[in-house]
Amino acid sequence: MTLYREANAFDLPVFVSLDKELFPYSPWSASQYKEEFSSPTRHFVVAVDEEQTIIGYAGVFAAGGVEADILTVGVVPEHRGKGIAKALMALITDWAISQGSTAMMLEVKTDNLEAIGLYEALGYSKLNVRKDYFGTGLDAQVMRLELS
Numbered sequence: 001m002t003l004y005r006e007a008n009a010f011d012l013p014v015f016v017s018l019d020k021e022l023f024p025y026s027p028w029s030a031s032q033y034k035e036e037f038s039s040p041t042r043h044f045v046v047a048v049d050e051e052q053t054i055i056g057y058a059g060v061f062a063a064g065g066v067e068a069d070i071l072t073v074g075v076v077p078e079h080r081g082k083g084i085a086k087a088l089m090a091l092i093t094d095w096a097i098s099q100g101s102t103a104m105m106l107e108v109k110t111d112n113l114e115a116i117g118l119y120e121a122l123g124y125s126k127l128n129v130r131k132d133y134f135g136t137g138l139d140a141q142v143m144r145l146e147l148s
């Protein structure tokens with residue numbers, strides 16, 4: 001059974017280690033996570049298994065009144081294809097709506113077909129491509145979902 005909860009400071013080392021596995025091209029450091037996590041305009045959620053092990057996580061930046069930015073969403077390989085990312089996206093989107101966000105925005109690597117499939121399934125539209133966004137030769141597809 002998968003459970004979902006708000007992230008806490010004890011989860012941050014797990015995020016750092018999972019980032020290295022899931023986002024080897026742009027992992028966040030411990031200090032980046034600490035800074036993001038301490039801001040009231042950021043919200044992080046986790047999915048845990050029966051042993052309380054983190055199997056998925058997501059974060060969003062929402063300042064209210066404008067579009068919210070998805071900071072991260074990831075699910076460990078063994079638990080993919082079970083709707084966990086969809087559930088995490090629903091949680092951070094609900095929080096962004098509660099903050100008054102008007103739309104959701106994100107950048108995804110142009111060759112990340114699983115993630116682009118996820119966002120399209122949730123109704124996101126493709127906007128522009130940002131060249132070299134994740135580093136030289138690593139372009140980002142910008143995607144957006146209107147909330148109002």
Ligand SMILES: CC(C)(COP(=O)(O)OP(=O)(O)OC[C@H]1O[C@@H](n2cnc3c(N)ncnc32)[C@H](O)[C@@H]1OP(=O)(O)O)[C@@H](O)C(=O)NCCC(=O)NCCS
Pocket residue numbers: 022023072073074075076079080081082083084085086087107108109112113114115116117118119121
């Ligand atoms: C992208 C990722 C978060 C999806 O997690 P997941 O828990 O497997 O996704 P879900 O089971 O919730 O799937 C939701 C939808 O995404 C789409 N999707 C998922 N896997 C897909 C795949 N391999 N190919 C195409 N679409 C896919 C489907 O539309 C799916 O809906 P459906 O099952 O009703 O068809 C996961 O693959 C991951 O962690 N990847 C590495 C980290 C990453 O790249 N994160 C995104 C950064 S922008």
